[in-house]
Structure formats: C-alpha cells, structure tokens
Amino acid sequence: MKQVVVVMVIVLAAVVWYASQEEPVLVPLHRVSTGVVEQIAANSRAGSIRACHRSRLALPRGGRVEQLLVAEGDRVKPGQLLLQLYDREQQVNLQQADVEVQLAQLERQQRCQSAALAKREQTRAQGLAGQKLLSDEQLDRLATDARVQALACQLATAQVARAKVILARTQVLLDEMQLRAPYAGIVAEINGEPGEYTTPSPPGVATPPAVDLIDDSCLYVRAPIDEVEAASLKVDQPARITLDAFRGQSFAGYISRIAPYVSELEKQARTVDVDVLFVQPPAGAVLLVGYSADIEVILARHDTVLRVPTDTLLEGDRVLRFNPDASRLASVEVQTGLRNWSWVEVVSGLRDGDRILSRLDTVGAEAGARVVAE
Known part of the structure; x- marks a missing residue:
C-alpha cells in the first residue's frame, strides 16, 4: 500500500510538471550569413x-501649310525638311533680290571702269601740264572728274553690298517658311495639316508645337x-x-x-x-x-559583411536569437553599420550561422519563449 501511494505521488508530480510547461511556439528563423550591404538614397x-x-518645334512666321513631309513616328535626320509653308511670294521676292544684285554688280563695273578711265586721263593731263601743253583749268577739271568717278565707283560698290544684304534677308524670310529637324530623332507629335493656317505663339500664350521632336x-x-x-x-x-x-x-x-x-x-x-x-x-x-x-x-x-534582414531588428538594434540548446529565444543587442530597407550590416553581436527570428509579428515569439523552428 505504501508503494502504491509513492507511485501515485510520482505520477501526480509528473502530471503537474508537464502541465506547467508552456507549449513551444512554432517560429520562422533566418540563418545569419554574409553578403552585400549598401547605403542608398x-x-x-x-x-x-x-x-x-526634346524640341517642340514651331515656325517663326505664320502661313498656310503647303506640305507636311513627315508623319508621327517617323525617324528624321539632321536638317531634314519637316513642314513647308506656302512660299511662292517669297520665291519671287528672292528672284527679284538676286536680279537686283546682278544689276548692282553691273552698275559697279561700269562706274569703276569710268573711274579708272578718268584716273588715266588725269595722269596723262599731268604730263601735258608739265610740258606747258595744258592749262591749269583743264587739269583741275580732269582731276575733279577723276575724284567724282572714284566716288561713283565707291557708291556702286556700296549698292552691291546693300543688294546682297537684301538678298540674304529675303533668303532668311524664305527659310522661315520651312521647318527642318535640328538633330536626328523621332517625330512624337504633329499639329497641323496641309491647307491649315499656322501662326506663331504670341508672348505669354503657349500654343501646341507644329512638330514635337525627340532624340x-x-x-x-x-x-x-x-x-x-x-x-x-x-x-x-x-x-x-x-x-x-x-x-x-x-x-x-x-x-x-x-x-x-x-x-x-x-x-x-x-x-x-x-x-x-x-x-x-x-x-x-x-x-x-x-x-x-x-x-x-x-x-x-560593403561587400561580404555579416548582415541580417532589416525587418528582423527590434527597437534599440536588438534581435531575437535562437538558442538550440535551450530551444528558447534570447534578446541580443547588435552593433550595426550600413543599412537600407532590405539589409543591415552587423558589426558585432552575432556570428555567421546564428539563427534569429525572421518574423517579429509571430504570436508568442518573445525573449525567453520556448520555440520550435519551422
């Protein structure tokens, strides 16, 4: 009877001990290893x-669109003609300016040849005057005529220059009727069709570009x-x-x-x-x-440094490390280095191969808790 009582006491004590033990928590663990950690912005x-x-191209002058030589999505080369306004009047003006240059050049040629002749006559007259074969009045008249002819030559030369300037300005006005690609690229957008009128943007008012060009x-x-x-x-x-x-x-x-x-x-x-x-x-x-x-x-x-996932850190740079001997979690403070939202460099506090809690939201996973690794 005494032995039965002893056995019952032992069994009851074992039941009480096992009942007092908490159930182990099933937790996911991360094995600490080395890798790359970057500090990023x-x-x-x-x-x-x-x-x-990227250029939103527009013409400096208004006018009617005569030709649209590209389509959206086309690739163009530098200097390629994209859009042409009606320019027949400017073409005629350019021809007229060219003719004016030719006339001015002929006028200069005539005036300068006359000036050269007058200069030669003055030189011969000076020789005759030295021989007392020509009066001073005649010599003075020939010298004056030579100077007048020389001035006429200079005037004709200036008129040629003016005619060339007018020709260049007319050419500029004609060029402003054409829209060309400033660089190679792709046509992203076109605003306008043949026959439509286009006008330049007034100051302070933005209008859609004729051609949107992207390199x-x-x-x-x-x-x-x-x-x-x-x-x-x-x-x-x-x-x-x-x-x-x-x-x-x-x-x-x-x-x-x-x-x-x-x-x-x-x-x-x-x-x-x-x-x-x-x-x-x-x-x-x-x-x-x-x-x-x-x-x-x-x-x-930093390459090949000990690291842990950023979301495994608790406040105060602590982690919950798994102790395999006691099957429990222990709070360990670590010294950190570089970090980003994915990884944190561990300078001290952990070793390669340690296992730490990988999900901090695991119910019951806290320092001192009995755990079982998943």
Whole structure:
C-alpha cells in the first residue's frame, strides 16, 4: 500500500510538471550569413524617363501649310525638311533680290571702269601740264572728274553690298517658311495639316508645337529625392534604375545633374530633382519617354559583411536569437553599420550561422519563449 501511494505521488508530480510547461511556439528563423550591404538614397516620388534633347518645334512666321513631309513616328535626320509653308511670294521676292544684285554688280563695273578711265586721263593731263601743253583749268577739271568717278565707283560698290544684304534677308524670310529637324530623332507629335493656317505663339500664350521632336538616342531619368538625403549626393555617383514597365530588372546609371534648388510643392515634402543617365541603354528594351522610373543612388557599399534582414531588428538594434540548446529565444543587442530597407550590416553581436527570428509579428515569439523552428 505504501508503494502504491509513492507511485501515485510520482505520477501526480509528473502530471503537474508537464502541465506547467508552456507549449513551444512554432517560429520562422533566418540563418545569419554574409553578403552585400549598401547605403542608398531613393526617390520620394516616382520619376520619369526623359530625352536629353526634346524640341517642340514651331515656325517663326505664320502661313498656310503647303506640305507636311513627315508623319508621327517617323525617324528624321539632321536638317531634314519637316513642314513647308506656302512660299511662292517669297520665291519671287528672292528672284527679284538676286536680279537686283546682278544689276548692282553691273552698275559697279561700269562706274569703276569710268573711274579708272578718268584716273588715266588725269595722269596723262599731268604730263601735258608739265610740258606747258595744258592749262591749269583743264587739269583741275580732269582731276575733279577723276575724284567724282572714284566716288561713283565707291557708291556702286556700296549698292552691291546693300543688294546682297537684301538678298540674304529675303533668303532668311524664305527659310522661315520651312521647318527642318535640328538633330536626328523621332517625330512624337504633329499639329497641323496641309491647307491649315499656322501662326506663331504670341508672348505669354503657349500654343501646341507644329512638330514635337525627340532624340531617343540619349535618355535619362529625372526623379525627386528628399532634401535630407540630397546633401549626400554628388555628380557621377553610381545609381540603379528600375522601371514599372520592366519589373524584376534594374539598369546601371550615374548622377549627371543635381538641381541647384529645392522644389517646394503643395502638400509635398521638399525635394531636389536628380538626373540619372543610363550607363548603357538596355539591350532589347524599348524605352519610351514618359515611362515611370525609380532610382537608387549608391552612397556607400560593403561587400561580404555579416548582415541580417532589416525587418528582423527590434527597437534599440536588438534581435531575437535562437538558442538550440535551450530551444528558447534570447534578446541580443547588435552593433550595426550600413543599412537600407532590405539589409543591415552587423558589426558585432552575432556570428555567421546564428539563427534569429525572421518574423517579429509571430504570436508568442518573445525573449525567453520556448520555440520550435519551422
């Protein structure tokens, strides 16, 4: 009987002990390892792809559209004629100006030859006057005539110059009736059709361009970065470009320009516009001006350093490390280095191969809790 009582006491004690033990919590763990950690500055709002050269071309003179020589989407060469206004009157004016130049040149030729003849006659008269064969009055008359003829030659030369200026001005007016491509590119938009009238924009009033020309051989991303991070930016810093149109891909770039002023938009944080050029246009990817884009400027980079996911850090730079001997979580303070929203460099406090809690929102996962790894 005594032995039975002892056995019952032992069994009851075991039941009480097991009942007092908490159920282990099933937790996901992350194995600490080495990798790359970068300190980056990213745009605060979506940026967009822009062209290094984009011109909204318009004619300086108004008139009726005679010819439209390109269509939207056409590729053009530098100097290629895009649009032609009605210019027959200017063509006639150019012909008239050319004739005026020819007449002025003939007039100059006649006047200058007369001046040369008068000069020769004056020279011969001086010889005769030296032999007392010509009076002083006749010599004076011939000298005066030589000077008058010389002035007429100069006047005719000036008239030729004036006629050439008029011809050049007429040519300029004729050229203003033509719209040519200032560089190679693609025609993005055309406003106007043959037969329609086009007029230049009056001061202060914006009108649609006749031709919107884009040089898509040189593209960059302009995006705003918060003013707090802008102080760390420098021209030529490396950057990464990501596009919504090409998810899962990133393209190398570098800062080409930092705006010299801070933008203050209503209901928006103060930002600085940053331009990032593609190091090399992505092969096989057709980039369109206006695509939304994001940038990450690499401020610093450490290779092969101990790191943990950023979302595993508790307040005060602590992590919950798994103790395999006790099957419990322990709070460990770590010293950190570079960080971004994905990774944090661990300088001390953890070792390669340690396992830490990877999801802080796991119910019951806290320091001292008994856990079982998933």
